[in-house]
Amino acid sequence: GAVVSQHPSRVICKSGTSVKIECRSLDFQATTMFWYRQFPKQSLMLMATSNEGSKATYEQGVEKDKFLINHASLTLSTLTVTSAHPEDSSFYICSASYKTSGGVVGNEQFFGPGTRLTVL
Amino acid sequence: AQSVTQLDSQVPVFEEAPVELRCNYSSSVSVYLFWYVQYPNQGLQLLLKYLSGSTLVKGINGFEAEFNKSQTSFHLRKPSVHISDTAEYFCAVMGNNDMRFGAGTRLTVKP
Numbered sequence: 001g002a003v004v005s006q007h008p009s010r011v012i013c014k015s016g017t018s019v020k021i022e023c024r025s026l027d028f029q030a031t032t033m034f035w036y037r038q039f040p041k042q043s044l045m046l047m048a049t050s051n052e053g054s055k056a057t058y059e060q061g062v063e064k065d066k067f068l069i070n071h072a073s074l075t076l077s078t079l080t081v082t083s084a085h086p087e088d089s090s091f092y093i094c095s096a097s098y099k100t101s102g103g104v105v106g107n108e109q110f111f112g113p114g115t116r117l118t119v120l
Numbered sequence: 121a122q123s124v125t126q127l128d129s130q131v132p133v134f135e136e137a138p139v140e141l142r143c144n145y146s147s148s149v150s151v152y153l154f155w156y157v158q159y160p161n162q163g164l165q166l167l168l169k170y171l172s173g174s175t176l177v178k179g180i181n182g183f184e185a186e187f188n189k190s191q192t193s194f195h196l197r198k199p200s201v202h203i204s205d206t207a208e209y210f211c212a213v214m215g216n217n218d219m220r221f222g223a224g225t226r227l228t229v230k231p
Contacts, residue, residue: 032217043210044164044221093163097217107152107171109219113163 003027004096006112013084014120021079021115023094029074030096034109035067038091050077084119091116122147122213126222134230135203141196141225143211151215153194155185158208158224167209170194181205201229 003026013019023033032051036044048064050056050071058064066088068080077096081088095109127142145151152171156164168179175187185196194211206229211222 034219043223046218046220049218095219108154108169108214111156111164111166116161 002098002110004030004094004110004112006092006094006115008115009113010116010118012118012120015085016083018080018082019084019117021081021092021094021117023077023079023096023112025075025096025098025110028096028098028110030077031074031099032097033071033077034095034097035069035077035079036093036095038093038114044093047079081117084117086119089117089119121218122149122151122215122220124211124213124220124222126209126211126225128225129223130226130228132228132230133201136200138199139197139201139205139227141209141211141227143194143196143222145192145194145211145213147213147215149215151213153185153187154212154214154219155179155183155194155196156210156212157181158210160207164210167196201227203229203231205229 005024007022034049035047038044046059047062048056048058048069050069052071052074056069071077091114093114095111097109098106123146125144133139154169155167157167167183168177170177170187178184183198187194209225
């Protein structure tokens with residue numbers, strides 16, 4: 001259980017175009033989803049946190065107008081990289097957590113397999 | 121907020137030798153602790169986690185970790201490593217639904 005998928009797994013685009021990455025929780029309702037980016041040989045850095053039906057909360061230094069996050073349902077969140085540039089090339093990983101029936105936030109996050117974005 | 125320090129960026133070790141990857145954390149709230157492994161061009165795979173209970177946690181692939189609250193540590197150990205254990209290892213701490221990662225430790229197992 002607690003499987004998270006991402007699509008696409010790999011995308012190459014031209015500079016100036018927009019790219020949408022989907023993150024889905026396959027067998028649970030994800031009340032909170034997280035987006036991370038990982039540069040080569042570096043750790044994961046949290047970009048933003050989104051709760052279903054609410055606006056995403058962005059980490060300091062992350063441009064909310066460039067990285068559009070939508071969490072319209074309990075199983076789907078999307079990250080759109082607008083007007084992508086080569087410096088946006090990175091590995092983007094989403095994760096999801098859930099609330100128990102009692103409303104308690106789950107005690108771990110479940111990670112997707114990641115999306116490799118290359119901007120030419 | 122919480123933070124994680126992985127004390128070694130690289131750990132080279134010979135096959136069948138024991139290994140310890142060190143992780144220290146700081147937090148003002150109760151936390152949950154995790155170790156993940158990442159192979160090249162892949163996502164994260166959960167090795168083990170400490171949520172509560174016994175401080176010695178056993179995970180997959182023969183790894184284990186011990187939660188030490190007084191030393192705020194969660195070191196990862198394996199008694200005998202294989203070539204296939206070569207990968208990047210991340211320690212993570214989660215508190216208040218906020219997960220933070222260490223910088224990672226590159227484990228290289230040599231024949």
